[in-house]
Amino acid sequence: MNFDVFAKDCPSREVLDHLTGRWGVLVLAGLRKGPARFNALRRRVDGVSEKMLSQTLQALERDGFVHREVLAAMPPSVNYSLTPLGESTADHLLALIDHLEANMPAVLAARATG
Numbered sequence: 001m002n003f004d005v006f007a008k009d010c011p012s013r014e015v016l017d018h019l020t021g022r023w024g025v026l027v028l029a030g031l032r033k034g035p036a037r038f039n040a041l042r043r044r045v046d047g048v049s050e051k052m053l054s055q056t057l058q059a060l061e062r063d064g065f066v067h068r069e070v071l072a073a074m075p076p077s078v079n080y081s082l083t084p085l086g087e088s089t090a091d092h093l094l095a096l097i098d099h100l101e102a103n104m105p106a107v108l109a110a111r112a113t114g
Contacts, residue, residue, distance in 0.1 A: 015063050023048050023056040025093050028065060028082065032090040035081035065089055 003012040018024050023045065030036070030044040042053050057080060060066040065086035069079045082090055100107075 018056075018059040018063055019065070019089065019093070021056070023052055024060060025097070027053070027056050027060060028086060028090040029094055029097060031066065031080060031082045032087065032094060035079050037077055037079055041080060060086070 004010050005012045005016055007013070019028070026045045026048070027041065030041055033044070036044065038053070038057075041057075042048060042050065045053065048056075057066055057068070061068050064083055067081050067083050067086075069081070071077045071079055
């Protein structure tokens with residue numbers, strides 16, 4: 001089967017949306033630092049609401065990027081980590097983040113002249 005993200009009915013477009021939506025990139029990048037519980041991840045991804053983090057994690061888990069592990073403790077807790085697919089994807093996204101951060105002076109200069 002061939003996938004084409006530019007085709008409106010291609011399932012890859014929905015996955016791209018999950019990854020590059022407002023929170024997907026930050027969640028994957030945040031989990032690249034290591035597994036985290038929900039609240040720790042929420043602190044890592046500053047500004048995300050509990051509802052949006054939950055929805056983002058569910059979508060990324062459904063797509064195979066995030067693994068959710070329920071820990072047998074009292075009270076029960078949940079740990080989130082990246083799958084191998086999530087790790088390799090996060091590495092690409094972190095390269096984009098590094099590129100963006102390194103080039104922010106040029107972006108800010110362009111904004112100042114625009």
